[in-house]
Amino acid sequence: MLPNPYKLFSEILTRKYTRKLDENQLPEQRSLRSGFSNPDHLQVINQEMEKAEEFNLKVYMAFVEYKKTFDSAEQTFFLQTLKI
Numbered sequence: 001m002l003p004n005p006y007k008l009f010s011e012i013l014t015r016k017y018t019r020k021l022d023e024n025q026l027p028e029q030r031s032l033r034s035g036f037s038n039p040d041h042l043q044v045i046n047q048e049m050e051k052a053e054e055f056n057l058k059v060y061m062a063f064v065e066y067k068k069t070f071d072s073a074e075q076t077f078f079l080q081t082l083k084i
Contacts, residue, residue: 013082 022033045061052059 016082 025033049059051057
């Protein structure tokens with residue numbers, strides 16, 4: 001019996017966090033969000049590189065991977081999200 005209530009509670013928390021986190025993200029932050037995918041980003045990068053090549057421009061890119069994201073997030077935000 002325990003797995004069913006756990007699954008339900010887990011789904012409720014996931015939906016609540018997802019909605020709150022999506023509302024508080026910058027529009028530029030699209031990776032790992034609902035409704036967006038990494039292939040979209042790759043298409044944009046390809047278009048920008050083609051445009052730069054067309055106009056003989058140099059391209060500089062930086063890819064940042066943040067590890068342990070939730071360790072650096074403010075815990076008060078998560079506690080406020082859990083309040084009903």
